[in-house]
Every structure is written in C-alpha cells, then in structure tokens.
Amino acid sequence: MTNVIPEDKQRIIVGLGSCGIAAGAKHIHEFFSRQIEERAIASSVELDITSCAGMCYAEPLVEVVDGDGSRTLYGSVDEQVALRILQEHVLGGKPVDAAVLDAHAADTDTHRFLSRQKKIVLRNCGVINPESIDESIAAGGYSALKKALAMKPAEVIEAVLTSGLRGRGGAGFPTGRKWQLVAQNPGKGEAKTKYIVCNADEGDPGAFMDRSTLEGDPHSVIEGMIICAHATGATDGYIYCRAEYPLAVRRLQIAIKQAKEKGFLGKDILGSGLNFKIKVKEGAGAFVCGEETALMQSIEGRRGMPTKRPPYPAVSGLWGCPTNINNVETFANIPWIVMHGGEAYAAIGTEKSKGTKVFALAGKVKRGGLVEVPMGITIRDIVEQIGGGSNTGRALKAVQMGGPSGGCIPASLFDTRVDYDEVTKTGAIMGSGGMLVMDETTCMVDVARFFLNFTQNESCGKCTFCRIGTKRLLEILTRITQGHGKIEDIDELDALARSINKGSLCGLGQTAPNPVLTTLKYFREEYVEHIEKKKCRAGVCKALIKYTVTDKCTGCTACARVCPTQAITGQRKQRHAINQAACIKCGRCYLRCNFNAIVIE
C-alpha cells in the first residue's frame, strides 16, 4: 500500500489508537523499540505506528510487513507474544501462527468480523501512520482534492448530491443540499466570509467513531473540508474537537501543519486560487455543544447555549456569516465520493440511505470495536455476525442506538435494517453511530434512568421543559428503581416525555425523552415489575435485590475479606451468611466468589 519505505526493509507496525494504548500498546511499542536498539537491527527493521484498525476486541494489534509487502496481523499481543514475533517472524521468517489474525481464512473471528464490512470512511485507519502525510498521500490521500480543484464547484456539489450522502452526525440532512445552500449565499461583507465547521464534539457516551477516524486518518477529514471549501466558497474552517480526545487533537494539529507544508492548506492551494485555512478548537466538556448552534456559540467564546433556528447556519452562522457544519464522518466520506463518483457511492445502501455507516459496537458482545457497514444491513448481522453475539452466553435483550438521543431496540426487532427511516420507525434514531449491546443483566429502567441522569446534567438550562422536565423524569425513574414507584408513574412518564419533546428548542431536549419512550414501548413489563412486584429481573437496582450465600459456599472467607461493611460472617470451611441490614449491595462478594456461591435474588 505504501511506497514510502524501502522495499527490502521489514516493518513492525503497532496500533497506537486510544483504545490500543489503553490495552497496553504503548508498552509493546516501547518493547519493540528497545529490542531493535539492543539487537542493532534498525537497518533492516523499521518500527512504525498506525491507529485503530477497529478490532478493539483484539488490542493490542501488531502488524508485520515483510520485504515482499505481505502483511501479517497479530492480535492480543503481550510482551511474550511480541518477543516471539520478533524472534520467530521478523528474524526467523516464520509467522507466529498462534497469534495471527487471518482475515482471509474462513471460520476465523477476524474473517467474521471483517467480511461483512465495507470500509470507506475507515479506508486508511489502521493501515497508514496517521502522523505521516507521505503515507496518507501514498494511500491516495489528497488525490481527490486535486480532482475536485479541476472541477467547477457546482460539479463537486452535484457529485455529493448524486451520492445521496446524508449527515452522519445523526440527523441525516442531505449533505449536498446543505453545501448548495451555503454556496448560493454570497457571504458576509466585502470579504464575502463563509465558514466551514467540522463537528468533532462526539459527546454521546458509548460512541467513538469520530475519535477513531481523527486518530487514524485525520487527513481524510481535512481533505474533505478543503473540497467543501472549494465547493461552497468558504475561506476559513474550524474543527471543534472534544477535549476528552487529546490524541485526536494532537494528530489533527500535526496533520494540519503537514498539509500546510505541502500546499494543501493556505493561500492559492495547488495553484487553484483557493484560499483556505483550518483551526482546531478544543471543546471544554459540554455535551450540548454537539448541537450546531451551541457549538457556534462555543467557538465564539460564549456559554454553549443553543439559539433559535431559523436562521439556519447556512444563512447566518459563525459571527453572522454563512456556515456549513458537517460531522467528521461526513467529511471523511467526501474524498471517496469525489474519487469514485456520486453514482458509485449511491450504489451502496438502501433507497433513501446511501453509502456506509460507521458504528461503535460495544457492550455485551464478543467482538466489540469499530465497524463500517453498508447501509441496509440488519442489526442482527452487525450484532451476531460481525460482533459474534453475546460475550457471556446469556440471551441478548436489546441494542441501544443513538446514545442519549436514541433508544433501545429490542431483540425482536433485530431484523430492522440500518437505514435512517427504518431505525426512526422503531423510536430510536440512527444517531452518530453508538451501538451498545445489552443482555439479560441490563435493567431497562436503569438504562433509562442512566440516560436521563446524563441529559439532565447536560441540559444547558435554557428551556423550561428540558431543564425541569428532565429533572422530573429522572426523579420518577429513580423512584421506580428504588422501589417507590406508583403505577400512575408510567402514564406520567409518557406524558412528560412528550411534553419535553415538544417544548424544547434544540435536539438535546427534543430527543432526551427517547430512552424513556422506547423502553416504555418495548419493556413496559419491566417497569410494571419494578413498581408492583418490587423486582428487578436483571439484578441491577440495588434497592430491589438481595445477595445471599447458597450451600455451594466452601467457607473460603474470600467474600468476607472484600466486604467493606463486614456484613459477611462465618467460620472457616463453613457456609457464610450475609447480614442484610449491614449489606450495602456493592456486589464485591459476588464478584469475588470463586464458587458461584453468592446469588442475586
């Protein structure tokens, strides 16, 4: 793929994305670096980095590229495996079969994980070194820019319109139409100022698509923005990135600097007369800033409170200038669309949802990670085939899509297709791509309470319904999980949820009730059970459960030692007992027990 490295050299590539680093990849990178130095083999072995390849379940990932260009991917690499890779493969020429992740061999996890995917946005993630623009260019980066600059702006917009690309931030507004609106606007003042903003404020808990894209292939996003500048006539760009993503910010800054040096950013880009520059703005931890009007307030240096639309940003956005705001994933699609044409993109997907969508697959699933699938695939395919189904052996109950703005889709609707309109019909939303798998040990009332706690905290306080309504919803949900719910509460939740949806200005408030509405729709019996039987079938709601010791107890005393309140008593080698009055239900005994002798009732 890359022709930057001399052919006779072997390369060891370590995946250094945030999740890889958390799994210990940095340590592995240091190990290789030390070994290469100690063994004095730097002349024949090069150590390189890449980012997230999406296979979070198999981190840390290491890839060895031999002199002939053949690539061998290794998963779950610890120091022992790393040493074997070095000795047996790099020096000995024989791959360490036991640790190889072979995408081509059928019946392997890797094959199942990758074979249904279609990588457009993630085309370079985990393949190139994201801190090297030369590797990006060798992999085709910025060739779409050159092609676009040779086209008329209207032709570029036409290609995006033809592609059918819709906003990947979640709302699904057609990208080409948005560009058209901004392009038609002459711009503000004599300077005809227009802005482009890349929304990288990925705030949904459980979503990490944009982080991985920015960490793995920042150049594709930058290239997409420059193409957009050409198409719409914008002169300045901002990337508003979440503060919790320090690595993404750093790699973006490196990429912008490199792009400037190559003449892709700045004045008279590639001799085309186009002037465009990009600044990175770091967010400061406010979920509401993912909403476009709040985001613009934040860039302008104010409290991130949403404003009324219309006027839409395309008419009057940043500092009153026409502004085009797209999500990271949307921009990352653009170079591919320009290169391959709108028709090629539109050939993928369903009638109204074209192309691919990246999902962050997590939760109770065997193979969690970042997956990019063609639109139209079913949720079942993603969860069961790509994700490998439940990681605990317990039955799956639901997937949560769209984070706090989305909803829970029950297992009975797993045949729903990934399509903006189909997903909306279930009451959830496509959202930005969080897909969290839940099994029987997840309590749906608790999930609704969790999201309401989140949105309540993050409500900016501008609209009464959002500010107070979410608080009241949260109070009712908390009451139910604590065993003090009344059966009338269910109707009240429903009525309040609908009022909040109607009475809120921005998307945060309008969609905040979705987790409540969908769990009420599909899991009403759990609510009723909590209220009438004071029972939490998932064993989550502390007030409704009880830990007890069964006769499987061997009297090993391990549980008593971890109990923070000394609630467990018993003689050595005799069955222990839990004093329910002293028990705070922290669950540590349950986790500690090696004999499954402690049960939740």
Next chain:
Amino acid sequence: MTHKTCECEEKARKMLSAEAKEIVEAVGAGKEMAIPILQEIQKRHGYLPLDLLKAVCRHADFSEAELYGVATFYSQFRFKPRGKHPIKVCIGTACHVGGAAAVLDALCDELKTEVGGTTADGKYSIETVACIGCCSLAPVMMVGDQAVGNLDPLQLKKALKKVSE
C-alpha cells in the same frame, strides 16, 4: 485612609499581573479566546485560581462576569486544585452497563475520598467523565492521561499502583 501593603504582597500582585499578561499575549485577547485562555490557565495550574481569572480580564476583551460565566458552564473547568494523579472514572453507557458504579464505589472506598474530592496526601483526586471512547475495554478510567481498562472493583489497588509509579 492609607492602605499599606507589604512588599511580598505587592510582589505577588505584580507576578500575577505579569502571568495574566503573558497568557493573554500567548493565546489572544479576543472574546472568542475565553475558552482557550481558561484552558491555558488550567494547563499551567491544574485548576482556575480566581485571582488569575480576574487579572486576565484586565488584559483581555471580556469582563469578569463573562469569563466566570464561561468557566462555570463547561465541565472541564475546576476551581479547586486536583491531586497529583487525577483519576477520571468513565461512567459512559458501556462502562455503566459494565459495572462502572461498583468501580467508582470501590475506588472511593480504596482512596477514602469521594467524587470531586482529593486524597489527604494530595496524590489522587476522583472525577467522573461521560465517555472516553474506549468502550470495548469497559469499565475504564483515566489516571492522568493514561487510560486503564477492564477494571475489576477488587483489583483497583493493583491498577492504581501500576499507573502511578
């Protein structure tokens, strides 16, 4: 009435003013620079000292009220110093479902402090964060800028020792 300030007080005031000027000059004085200025202050001090916020406003284009309003809106900003190893426990969806609450409780027990608090020796402070995007390793926490995944409430001591050495 004459107010007599001692020399060291005067010196501290001057230093504060010099630092404020330096920050504004480095970052920029415009209204849109409020957040970057706060971020720079927090990067230097680990929190936002009120005196410095006031001093900064004398050099920049925003009022004390405006800057304070921004600082209190965003959850990243703190008015209290943090521990040497600030811990952020992720309570995002995947971590919540994976048992983040039990981890948080155990961590507070282990360090004998609470969310928002700092240990008596100033070594650790505990905060929560909505999601750090390492969902496949849930439950996760950040110690400093290092993410630690697959947390087990019973093995926190070991995890802490490993990252804060």
